[in-house]
Amino acid sequence: xTHMSAWERVNAALAGQPVDYPPVSxxxxxxxxDQTAAQLTDATLAWQARHPGDFVKLMxxxxxxxxxxxATSVFRGNTHGTRETTRFPVATSMDWARLRPVAVDRGxxxxxxEAARLVNEQLGGATPVLQTIxxxxxxxxxxxxxxxxxxxxxEPDAVHAGLRVIAGVTSELTRxxxxxxxxxxxxxxxxxxxxxxxxxxxxxxxxxxxxxxxAAATASRFTLLHIHGQQPLxxxxxxxxxxxxxxxxxxxxPNLAEGQRISGRCVVGGLDExxxxxxxxxxxxxxxxSAVAALAGRHVMIAxxxxxxxxxxxxxxxxxxxxxxxx
Numbered sequence: 148x149t150h151m152s153a154w155e156r157v158n159a160a161l162a163g164q165p166v167d168y169p170p171v172s173x174x175x176x177x178x179x180x181d182q183t184a185a186q187l188t189d190a191t192l193a194w195q196a197r198h199p200g201d202f203v204k205l206m207x208x209x210x211x212x213x214x215x216x217x218a219t220s221v222f223r224g225n226t227h228g229t230r231e232t233t234r235f236p237v238a239t240s241m242d243w244a245r246l247r248p249v250a251v252d253r254g255x256x257x258x259x260x261e262a263a264r265l266v267n268e269q270l271g272g273a274t275p276v277l278q279t280i281x282x283x284x285x286x287x288x289x290x291x292x293x294x295x296x297x298x299x300x301x302e303p304d305a306v307h308a309g310l311r312v313i314a315g316v317t318s319e320l321t322r323x324x325x326x327x328x329x330x331x332x333x334x335x336x337x338x339x340x341x342x343x344x345x346x347x348x349x350x351x352x353x354x355x356x357x358x359x360x361x362a363a364a365t366a367s368r369f370t371l372l373h374i375h376g377q378q379p380l381x382x383x384x385x386x387x388x389x390x391x392x393x394x395x396x397x398x399x400x401p402n403l404a405e406g407q408r409i410s411g412r413c414v415v416g417g418l419d420e421x422x423x424x425x426x427x428x429x430x431x432x433x434x435x436x437s438a439v440a441a442l443a444g445r446h447v448m449i450a451x452x453x454x455x456x457x458x459x460x461x462x463x464x465x466x467x468x469x470x471x472x473x474x
Contacts, residue, residue, distance in 0.1 A: 148165065148166075148167045149167070150167055151166065151167045152273065153170070153201045153202065153273060154273070154274070154330075154368075156168070156169075156170050157170050157201060157202055157275055157369060158368075160413055160445075160446065160447065160448055161369065161390045161391060161412075161413045161446075163413070163445050163446040164445075165444075165445075166444065166445075168444075168471055168472050168473075168474060169439055169444055169447050169448055169471060170200075170201035170202060170448040170449070171200060171201055171435070171448065171449040171467065171468055171471040171472070172200030172201055172202045172203065172204060172449075172450050173198060173200060173418070173450060173451055173455060173464055173467065173468075174204040174206055174451070174455070175194070175206065175227075175228060175454055175455050175456070175457055175459065176208070176209070176227060176228025176229060176454055177190035177191075177194070177206060177228065178208075178222040178225070178228040178229075178230065178457065179222055181206065181207055181208045182258075183258055184257075184258045184261035184262040184265060185265075187205070187206070187207060187258070187262040188262050188265040188266050188269070190206075191203060191205060191206065191262070191266050192266060195274070197461070198461070198464050198465070198468060199468070200274070201274070201448070202274060202275040202276070202277060202330075202331075202448075203266060203270070203274055203276045203277065204279065204333050204371075204450075205259075205263055205266065205276060205277060205278050205279055205329070205333075206454070207258075207259045207262065207279055208220070208229075208230050209289075210229075210230055210232055211255050211256070211258075212281050212286045212289065212317070213232070213286065213289045214254065214255035215250075215253070215254040215256055216236045216246070216249060216290060217234065217236040218234055218235060218236055218290065219232070219233050219234040220232045220233055221233055226424075226456045226457065226458065227454055227455075227456055227457065228454070228456075232289065232292070235290060235292045236290050236291075237287075237294070237309070238291075238294075240294075240298040240301055240302035240305050240306065241302070241305055242309075243287075243295075243298065243302075243305040243306050243308055243309030243310075244305045244308045244309065246308070246309045246313070247312065248312055248316050249316055251316065251319050251320045251323050256320055259278070259279075259320075260278075260320070260324045260327055261327075263276055263278045263324050263328055264327040264328040266328075267328035267329060267330065268328060272328075275330040275331055275369050276328070276329050276330050276331075277329065277330065277331045277332055277333040277369060277371060278321075278324040278329040278331075278333065279335060280317065280320065280321050280324075280332045280333065280334050280335070280360065280364075281317070281335050281336075281337070282317075282334065282336040282337070282338065282353065282356070282357050282360070283310050283313040283314040283317055283353075283356040284310065284338045284349075284352055284353045284357075285335060285336055285337045285338055285375075286313050286317065287306070287309060287310060288337060288338060290313075296338075296344065299348070299352050300348075303351075303352075306352065307352070310355075311356075314356040314359045317360045318359055318360050318362070318363035319363070321360055321363045321364050322366075325366040325367055329367075330367075330368050330369060331367045331369030331370055331390075332364055332367050332371070333371045333373060333393075334360070334361065334364075334370060334371065334372050334373065334389065335373040335375060336353065336357060336372075336373070336374060336375065336384075337376065338353055339353055339374050339376065339380040339383070339384055340374070340375065340376025340377060340378045340379050341376075341378035341379075341380060342376060342377055342378045343376065344380075346380055346383050349380055349383065350383070354383070354384070354387075357387065358387070361387060361388050361389070362388075364388075367390075369390050369391070370388065370389045370390050370391070371390065371391045371393055371415060372384065372387055372389035372392050373393045373394065373453070374392070374393070374394040375394070375395075375453060376395075376399075377395070377398070377399050378399065379394050379395075379399060381394065381400075381401060381406065381409060381410075382409060385410045385411070389412065390413060391412055391413040391414065391448065392406055392412055392414050392415065393415040393416055393450065393452065394406065394416065395416075395420070395452035395453060396414070396416040396417065396452050397416070397417070397418065397420075397422075397434070397452055398421070398452060402441070403438055403441055403442065403447065404441045404442055407442060407446050412446070413446045413447065413448060414442070414446065414447055414448075415447075415449075415450045416438065416448075416449075416450055416451070416452050417434065417435055417437070417438025417439070417441075417447070417449045417450070418431070418434060418435060418449065418450060418451040418452065418455075418467065419452065420451035420452045420453045420454065420455050421456070423451065423455055423456075423463055423464075423467075424455065424456040424459045424460070424463075426463050427463075428460075428462045428465070429466065431463040431464075431466050431467050432466040432467060432469070432470035433470075434467075435449050435467045435470045435471050435474075436474055439471065444474075449467065449471050
């Protein structure tokens with residue numbers, strides 16, 4: 148088959164059409180190099196040059212959506228490169244009703260939008276750049292140290308008031324980041340899991356606002372839905388307007404092939420995001436190859452189920468890339 152460009156390969160995989168090889172991409176955080184657009188751009192481009200992916204998942208700090216509301220954080224050596232929040236803006240359920248919109252063209256949100264623009268510009272638009280967008284309820288979790296789960300049960304009206312504000316800002320962030328150059332979005336929900344919420348609770352406090360944000364992503368050429376958690380509400384989210392689904396497929400049900408059958412969309416995964424840090428390169432390669440085989444190379448992209456540890460050996464990553472591209 149003729150060699151495809153990155154966009155051609157991604158578009159064909161999303162459509163379930165033949166590809167020269169399934170798209171592959173691996174991502175990690177860049178702690179202490181992700182606080183400004185310039186730093187994040189440099190770190191992203193260096194990673195892409197060393198481990199070239201068929202799409203780039205931008206990796207701003209996981210708490211970026213809380214900073215402009217007054218959260219503070221510090222990096223203390225977390226193995227996944229995430230920062231530890233030291234100040235949470237929401238302490239009580241009544242604080243949700245006091246939340247006010249923040250501008251996406253200032254502060255940390257501006258840095259994140261600018262990073263997507265710069266990365267896309269430096270790559271010449273040739274490789275899909277996906278902006279990381281957290282669901283409104285996920286941002287609420289991060290703003291409140293997880294207390295929003297109890298708050299939504301005790302004071303639902305107050306939480307809805309806060310979620311309306313967060314959803315409005317997140318929708319604007321999504322629209323602007325796509326307008327400025329991102330080719331798509333990586334829409335991450337960390338709350339659509341049965342160990343946190345019932346399906347009914349997620350419908351009321353999660354999906355309602357997720358869909359508002361996703362409606363603002365009409366310009367997205369590649370919307371990748373990430374369902375985080377050990378008991379994902381996978382079936383409940385299958386109607387989301389996403390081009391692809393990503394979850395911890397090596398660590399929880401459904402498996403990759405079953406997820407494709409349930410969703411009817413392209414599935415993105417196949418790599419155990421935790422184990423890869425200690426895998427022999429040949430075992431990481433074999434895991435990638437088995438994922439490709441499970442879908443007969445159609446409607447699949449190879450990627451981790453979530454962010455990989457920062458200490459993952461380059462040899463394991465290189466083995467995965469080579470295995471997929473020579474499969």
